Amino acid sequence: MEMASAPMQDAPILRYYAGSDEAFDELCSAWRRRLVGFLTALGASWHDAEDLAHQTLYLVARTRVRTGRYDPGMGTFDAWILKIARNVWTDHLRQIGRHPERETAQDADIGDGALLATHAEPARQETATMLHELLMQLPPEQREALILHDFEGLSYREAGETLGVPQGTVASRRELGLTKLRAHWSAGHVREGVAT
């Protein structure tokens, strides 16, 4: 699946690199919620996802100062920013691995993520809730491949670059994840009696 990305020539990131801080505000408006959704889908609590999304946007802002240019060789902007967010998330996991007491304290928060969008209509909210729960049941590497490819719209190549694995590995992980998701989804619908 290849979802169309925004035309790069007028992308906010290019205007930001050209010196427009207003373009960065546009970028934040377009991406903040999406990053929170992505991070909660990966497994972050709502509170952590808000913080990590903010950190991701700061790191994007920082690259202009530190590198001076946006390198199109990095791939699409979507792939690039999702890679930054994913790195921030894995750093966070390492951090809470060193602070297990904080991880435990946050357990109650896990599951209240953005996929439980509160003002979605009930049927869609129920779908979002169930999707989130089933994604959490997948092994992390399969969950990441599925989210990046099927929900965030990255190509296998872009997802592979984001995850640091060959695109064939992404494809096989995504395939395994999708098979499990479908099986769990069917079982969940039978169990919960949720209409498809």
Place this chain on the structure above:
Amino acid sequence: MTSGEEEFLAPLRDAYRKSWEPMAGPAPAGPACPSLPRIAQAAAEGWQAQELAHVAGCSRCQQVMVYEFRAECPGFGLLAHYAAGDSPFAVAISRHLEEDCVGRCRRRLESPWLKGVAALLRTGAHAEDALQESLRHLASADVHLAVAPAFLPLGGETAFQVHAVGPGGLIAVTLKQEGADLVAYVESPSTSLAGHTVTVELLGQARQLRAQVILRMVDGVGAFGVHSFGNLANLTSDLGPDWEILAVLDK
């Protein structure tokens, strides 16, 4: 993607994207808060006084500085002010030390040199100038021992060597294993530094070693000094696997 897959995924993708709709987010930046691009720029190139005054008391800006310090640890200058108790980034640095488990910053805060600078900063207005002058003549390098010292080849081979050059290239330090000993070499291309003293510190996990090295003229080539910290195997149990070598010209 097969049509069956798409049929299954389409409503899920729709639900997933619904989660991107606006909801209450974190506290927004206040009117005096510098933007994220401005904070990134100021962290790299310097702050204006009124910005620093604001950041010191703003929880949102301190949070952004935590992000900055996660990306790049605070340098010796910022840590010296933190140790002196007058850092505008005190909250962010404290959180960085607490949450990010940065052994490097903790080791630096135990540096006798840095503690001395912090004490000086507490006393007077000229201390800032002295600090900036020191930072211009400081070289440091991290060391990570990938194997326990018992497995280092302590015969004639050099198991490891690290080298760092300070800003402007005036001071360089090399830490290396020579036989069974750990030796620091300090050098400068400037013969005018002959006779000057360089403070050399080895900052380890539970121990800091300190030496004063006097630079001597080397045939018009530059100035040179050497110090042996002693037997490497005996040192590493206290130093741990991660160290930093620091050399700063005394003024």
